[in-house]
Amino acid sequence: MSLSSFIARLAGATALVGLSALSVQAQTSGEPVKIGAIVSATGAGAGLGVPERNGLLLAEKDINAKGGIKGRPIKFIVEDDASNPDTALSKANDLIFGQKVQALLGPSLTASTVAVGGVTHANKIPQIAFTGIGPAVERERKCVAHVLPPQRLNATALLEYAKSIKATKVGVLHDAGYGNVVMAELKPLADKYGVKLVAIEKFEIGATDTTTQAAKVKASQPDAVFIIATSATPFRNVKQIQITQPVIAAIGSSSYEYVNAMGPAADNIVIPEFVVGEDPLPHQKDFVELYKKTYNSTPKNYEAAAWDAAHIIAAALNKAGADATGEKLCEAMKAPYTGVLASYNFSADDMTGIPISSFIFSKLVGGKYTRTPFRVAQ
Amino acid sequence: MNPRTLLWLAIGLVVWAVLPFVVPRYMADLLVFTGIYTVAGLGIGLLLGHCGIVNLAQATFYGLGAYASAYCTVMMGLPSIVGFLVGAAISMVLAYVIGRPILRLTGYFLALGTLALSAIASALFFEWDWLTGGTLGIGGIPKLDLFGFLLDRPSRYYFFVWIVAFACMAVARNLVDSRTGLMLRAMRDSSTAAAALSIDLQALRTKVFVVCALFGSLAGSLFAHHASFVSTQSFTVDRSISFLLIPVIGGATSIPGIVVGALFVTFLPELLSKLGDIHQILFGLALVAVVVLMPEGLVGAFGKLRARLAKRGSGHG
Numbered sequence: 001m002s003l004s005s006f007i008a009r010l011a012g013a014t015a016l017v018g019l020s021a022l023s024v025q026a027q028t029s030g031e032p033v034k035i036g037a038i039v040s041a042t043g044a045g046a047g048l049g050v051p052e053r054n055g056l057l058l059a060e061k062d063i064n065a066k067g068g069i070k071g072r073p074i075k076f077i078v079e080d081d082a083s084n085p086d087t088a089l090s091k092a093n094d095l096i097f098g099q100k101v102q103a104l105l106g107p108s109l110t111a112s113t114v115a116v117g118g119v120t121h122a123n124k125i126p127q128i129a130f131t132g133i134g135p136a137v138e139r140e141r142k143c144v145a146h147v148l149p150p151q152r153l154n155a156t157a158l159l160e161y162a163k164s165i166k167a168t169k170v171g172v173l174h175d176a177g178y179g180n181v182v183m184a185e186l187k188p189l190a191d192k193y194g195v196k197l198v199a200i201e202k203f204e205i206g207a208t209d210t211t212t213q214a215a216k217v218k219a220s221q222p223d224a225v226f227i228i229a230t231s232a233t234p235f236r237n238v239k240q241i242q243i244t245q246p247v248i249a250a251i252g253s254s255s256y257e258y259v260n261a262m263g264p265a266a267d268n269i270v271i272p273e274f275v276v277g278e279d280p281l282p283h284q285k286d287f288v289e290l291y292k293k294t295y296n297s298t299p300k301n302y303e304a305a306a307w308d309a310a311h312i313i314a315a316a317l318n319k320a321g322a323d324a325t326g327e328k329l330c331e332a333m334k335a336p337y338t339g340v341l342a343s344y345n346f347s348a349d350d351m352t353g354i355p356i357s358s359f360i361f362s363k364l365v366g367g368k369y370t371r372t373p374f375r376v377a378q
Numbered sequence: 379m380n381p382r383t384l385l386w387l388a389i390g391l392v393v394w395a396v397l398p399f400v401v402p403r404y405m406a407d408l409l410v411f412t413g414i415y416t417v418a419g420l421g422i423g424l425l426l427g428h429c430g431i432v433n434l435a436q437a438t439f440y441g442l443g444a445y446a447s448a449y450c451t452v453m454m455g456l457p458s459i460v461g462f463l464v465g466a467a468i469s470m471v472l473a474y475v476i477g478r479p480i481l482r483l484t485g486y487f488l489a490l491g492t493l494a495l496s497a498i499a500s501a502l503f504f505e506w507d508w509l510t511g512g513t514l515g516i517g518g519i520p521k522l523d524l525f526g527f528l529l530d531r532p533s534r535y536y537f538f539v540w541i542v543a544f545a546c547m548a549v550a551r552n553l554v555d556s557r558t559g560l561m562l563r564a565m566r567d568s569s570t571a572a573a574a575l576s577i578d579l580q581a582l583r584t585k586v587f588v589v590c591a592l593f594g595s596l597a598g599s600l601f602a603h604h605a606s607f608v609s610t611q612s613f614t615v616d617r618s619i620s621f622l623l624i625p626v627i628g629g630a631t632s633i634p635g636i637v638v639g640a641l642f643v644t645f646l647p648e649l650l651s652k653l654g655d656i657h658q659i660l661f662g663l664a665l666v667a668v669v670v671l672m673p674e675g676l677v678g679a680f681g682k683l684r685a686r687l688a689k690r691g692s693g694h695g
Contacts, residue, residue, distance in 0.1 A: 041655055042655055042657070042658050043658075079651070080651055080655065080657075082647070082651070082657075082658065083611070084611065084612075085605065085607070085609065085611055085612055086411060086601075086605065086612060087647070087648075087651075089407065089605055090404050090407050090408055090411070090648060091404070093403050093404035093406075093407045093532065094402070094403075094404030096403075097402065097403035097404065098402045098403065098404050109611070110513065110514060110515075110609070111513075111515055111607070111609035111610075111611040111612070114514075114515060114517045114607045114609070115605050115606070115607045117517075117607075118517075118605070118606035118607060122530070134514045134515075134517070135511060135514045135515060135516065135517045135518075136517070136518075137517030137518035137607075138517065140518070176501075176504050176505060176512075177504065177512075177513045177610075178513065180504075180507060180512050180513060181512065181513050181514055184507075204501070205504070
């Protein structure tokens with residue numbers, strides 16, 4: 001082969017590789033479409049904020065690879081609120097008025113979300129928060145949507161599973177923060193499901209020992225135990241005092257961080273949640289594969305929630321125009337959307353519209369998640 | 379006042395008045411927080427610098443002020459001023475009732491006593507969700523309306539907050555320069571000698587503690603109307619510690635030092651956050667550096683530097 005023919009072949013091959021790359025990687029050009037994001041990457045909420053940031057940055061790559069927003073690249077400007085609502089407020093002011101973002105994603109925590117919502121609502125900036133709807137004032141904020149279920153839905157999911165295993169007497173172990181909020185919704189719902197709450201034991205956030213409370217729950221001889229907390233401690237204590245009844249836990253303790261901290265206690269626990277990375281549903285497979293390939297770890301709910309929020313805002317921008325903001329973008333955002341985590345409809349009263357049928361019920365067996373066949377019909 | 383001081387004062391006033399209009403909105407927002415933290419830090423500065431008392435309970439009074447404003451305006455639909463007054467009244471009564479017994483303690487024991495107060499209050503803010511909204515908090519607190527002028531953005535609220543802060547500074551200055559101030563310093567430097575001069579130490583300490591609580595409560599109410607939302611996360615023991623940092627960093631005996639300290643705790647974390655997740659570690663290192671290298675605070679260090687330069691200048695002359 002002469003040198004010139006070799007070069008010609010090489011050029012041809014390079015062009016082919018380039019073309020095939022183009023077919024997967026659509027070109028984006030022009031001024032980026034700027035979207036602000038606030039997560040709790042440090043502080044008490046880092047367990048939520050770090051996965052959310054991973055989900056967002058992965059979504060940014062994915063959206064841009066698929067053509068961006070009408071050919072323009074999307075850019076998520078991610079800020080850390082250090083789990084502090086005051087900082088979140090300053091960051092929101094910077095993103096909206098300094099960096100002129102068209103919409104805002106996040107924050108990770110309820111307090112920060114409500115604080116930031118005061119600015120986005122007053123200035124008509126669309127917002128998609130990585131929290132469930134919080135205090136009453138959030139219902140008036142018609143352009144602050146949420147990608148995680150309201151606590152009432154989390155409580156309903158726990159009771160649905162209890163009903164399915166015919167548990168009529170339930171003991172509850174919950175913490176004073178997240179647990180309190182879910183409990184407030186759970187109590188009035190329990191009667192409707194024919195469930196009697198035979199013991200309700202509360203413990204401090206960050207408690208390192210909840211054996212006393214767990215013992216009281218055991219003494220009430222329940223058919224099943226609910227654990228509603230953001231901690232591994234109650235799970236360890238429940239196993240230590242040999243509670244053998246089924247344990248059903250709220251989504252708050254579903255992250256791998258907590259599961260690893262549970263050690264051998266991470267066994268025979270059912271959690272109503274959305275994503276089981278080890279055994280994803282068909283519509284979750286692409287996301288899970290891409291996540292595993294990029295980060296070399298298995299995603300769970302918060303990564304998927306941020307991924308969905310990013311894709312919802314991208315879809316809304318593609319519909320309403322790359323420069324859209326304010327009410328126009330807000331209206332576009334309210335179209336029903338089926339995401340990786342759940343199906344959403346932000347026109348719903350709870351600014352989420354997640355149906356109970358979006359829940360899957362996973363089971364921890366020997367520290368590994370498996371997906372149970374149980375689902376709740378809408 | 380000599381003409382030079384007057385000139386500096388006039389320049390300072392012009393800079394202060396123009397600042398919120400020339401800086402970006404998020405910086406105006408940080409300046410509002412600086413004003414709020416100055417009010418809260420002033421009380422701590424009075425206790426630390428003039429009585430030698432470490433108060434780790436300021437977040438309690440800050441929280442009381444904030445919740446009083448939130449509850450009165452959102453839940454009861456009362457005018458904003460009622461929230462300010464109710465918060466101040468509750469804080470002062472609580473400071474008196476709790477201050478009387480715990481201010482008998484001294485040194486580390488007293489610091490631990492105030493820390494316990496902060497921890498108890500933080501737990502109660504969580505538990506009494508019928509009053510505080512618990513983890514979900516209370517949202518929708520109205521912005522302040524001053525004679526029909528709505529203080530709905532940082533550049534407007536800035537002026538209100540700083541006028542309150544200057545008023546509090548005037549009160550603090552008055553207290554320090556008065557006979558009470560002399561008694562306070564006598565008590566700080568030698569409590570035995572002060573007692574021998576028939577100064578009622580405990581009554582004096584309680585008085586300053588009550589003033590400190592009043593400032594804390596005012597700051598809390600100001601915060602509630604700025605953020606429009608209050609939740610337990612803003613009133614934890616961590617917040618008490620950051621309030622204590624204000625006089626420690628700025629200089630506990632100096633009133634301008636409190637402003638410098640408040641600027642440090644609001645602006646530095648914000649600037650460092652541009653450096654990524656390591657920002658909290660860097661903030662910690664900056665704190666250690668200030669405390670170790672400048673035990674009298676930034677203002678004290680600046681004063682020393684100026685004195686040294688003046689001495690060198692006169693030496694050469």
